[in-house]
Amino acid sequence: MTVVLADIGSTFTKVRAYDTGGDLVWGDQVPTAAPDLGLRLGDLASSAGIDIRGRVPACSSAAGGLRIVALGLTQTFTRKAARTAALGAGGRIVGDYSFPLTDTDVVDLEECAADVILLTGGSDGGDADAAVGFAEALAEVRRPLAVVVACNRQVARRCSETLTRAGHRAEVVDNIMPDVGTLNAEPVRAAVRRIFLDTVIGRVTGEKTRAFEVRQPTPAAVLGAARLLSHTDDRGALVVDVGGATTDVHSVLAPGQVATPSAGMRMAEQSTRTVEADLGMRESAEAAREAARRAGLDEPTGLDEHLAQRVRDVTLIDPRGQVDRWLATTCATLALQRHVGHLVLLPSVGGGVEAHAVGRDLRDAGRVVATGGVLSRDDGTTMAAALAGPPDLLLPRRAVVSTDANYELATIGVLASVDAALAAKAMTRLVRDWDAQI
Numbered sequence: 259m260t261v262v263l264a265d266i267g268s269t270f271t272k273v274r275a276y277d278t279g280g281d282l283v284w285g286d287q288v289p290t291a292a293p294d295l296g297l298r299l300g301d302l303a304s305s306a307g308i309d310i311r312g313r314v315p316a317c318s319s320a321a322g323g324l325r326i327v328a329l330g331l332t333q334t335f336t337r338k339a340a341r342t343a344a345l346g347a348g349g350r351i352v353g354d355y356s357f358p359l360t361d362t363d364v365v366d367l368e369e370c371a372a373d374v375i376l377l378t379g380g381s382d383g384g385d386a387d388a389a390v391g392f393a394e395a396l397a398e399v400r401r402p403l404a405v406v407v408a409c410n411r412q413v414a415r416r417c418s419e420t421l422t423r424a425g426h427r428a429e430v431v432d433n434i435m436p437d438v439g440t441l442n443a444e445p446v447r448a449a450v451r452r453i454f455l456d457t458v459i460g461r462v463t464g465e466k467t468r469a470f471e472v473r474q475p476t477p478a479a480v481l482g483a484a485r486l487l488s489h490t491d492d493r494g495a496l497v498v499d500v501g502g503a504t505t506d507v508h509s510v511l512a513p514g515q516v517a518t519p520s521a522g523m524r525m526a527e528q529s530t531r532t533v534e535a536d537l538g539m540r541e542s543a544e545a546a547r548e549a550a551r552r553a554g555l556d557e558p559t560g561l562d563e564h565l566a567q568r569v570r571d572v573t574l575i576d577p578r579g580q581v582d583r584w585l586a587t588t589c590a591t592l593a594l595q596r597h598v599g600h601l602v603l604l605p606s607v608g609g610g611v612e613a614h615a616v617g618r619d620l621r622d623a624g625r626v627v628a629t630g631g632v633l634s635r636d637d638g639t640t641m642a643a644a645l646a647g648p649p650d651l652l653l654p655r656r657a658v659v660s661t662d663a664n665y666e667l668a669t670i671g672v673l674a675s676v677d678a679a680l681a682a683k684a685m686t687r688l689v690r691d692w693d694a695q696i
Contacts, residue, residue, distance in 0.1 A: 262308065271289075328451045339443070343446040394424065404453045409434075484497045496625075546585060587644055599615055620652055658693075
């Protein structure tokens with residue numbers, strides 16, 4: 259018996275099949291834009307002797323993935339918590355606002371293509387004006403919204419009623435910050451995933467993908483696989499996923515390692531994800547070049563011509579080409595530098611100075627996995643270059659670098675939602691395969 263899983267991407271839909279021992283027995287891909295997507299993949303499976311029964315469990319990042327706007331009282335507290343929860347749910351932040359909203363902000367919310375609005379503000383028993391003000395402003399937006407209300411519990415129901423009367427979907431969950439500086443992200447993430455399954459998937463599925471049962475956004479599946487990897491390899495894990503529009507970095511600290519809280523927060527998470535919307539190989543290639551210029555990185559010859567080709571053909575991939583390797587290295591390098599913390603020198607009791615870690619400390623992470631596009635075809639040199647950052651950055655320093663050459667992380671993440679024991683077997687086998695190549 260085999261279990262078939264799929265990863266529906268913006269460009270290609272990848273399908274993988276696993277046997278009862280967790281071995282990868284088949285894989286293929288078809289352009290997501292194909293009108294007969296399900297039928298074509300079914301034919302490919304049949305020709306390989308794979309019997310697909312029922313709808314195929316899948317993750318999806320098609321049509322831009324899950325787009326979230328975060329609303330919070332202040333940058334230091336609830337707004338930061340909102341961003342953390344949104345990213346952990348597999349979303350991409352397309353808007354980020356503090357209280358109070360201006361008339362321009364409301365116009366932006368009217369025009370932006372957000373799938374979910376995350377409304378936060380005030381600890382329980384604390385500020386109530388921000389959450390109520392957000393709800394009243396959102397009630398003026400004419401297009402239907404899906405809003406997760408995760409604010410001061412004293413006014414959460416009032417906010418929900420205001421939004422519902424205006425024709426919006428409102429889902430009330432526990433306060434994302436019940437006490438000042440205390441993060442409570444999981445109820446928000448669960449609500450975001452429910453909305454994703456109920457509403458967002460309708461935008462990217464329909465007749466051509468009726469053969470699939472989309473369970474979660476692809477980034478959430480990859481983060482789940484990273485957590486599973488950290489259980490298999492208990493030295494901590496970091497996954498770098500370079501895509502066409504964004505570069506995602508997922509990290510899981512080793513058991514027993516304490517995460518350094520963000521500024522103003524008393525809690526930090528063992529697993530987290532950051533998304534860099536200006537670092538990508540296709541849609542964001544020009545933005546990646548601008549980011550590289552700001553960082554003082556050298557450019558390869560022929561970059562202008564290559565970027566012009568990408569405008570004409572977004573499926574263009576040349577993993578051995580100088581420009582694609584430069585783009586992948588640039589995206590991975592800058593995304594890693596933004597994800598990790600850094601060392602600062604502070605006065606010591608004895609009158610000298612001591613180095614203190616600020617932010618996410620991944621120096622002791624045991625494994626780094628490269629996935630996505632060029633990185634899945636890379637020989638390891640791109641990630642080695644990306645990890646060779648300045649000594650003050652808290653980058654992995656002794657990690658084993660592995661390549662997700664068969665695009666398995668996302669589908670193993672989906673498999674975990676179908677059969678956790680089988681997913682653990684698949685991850686154990688994948689780690690064994692990686693180690694055999696060292």
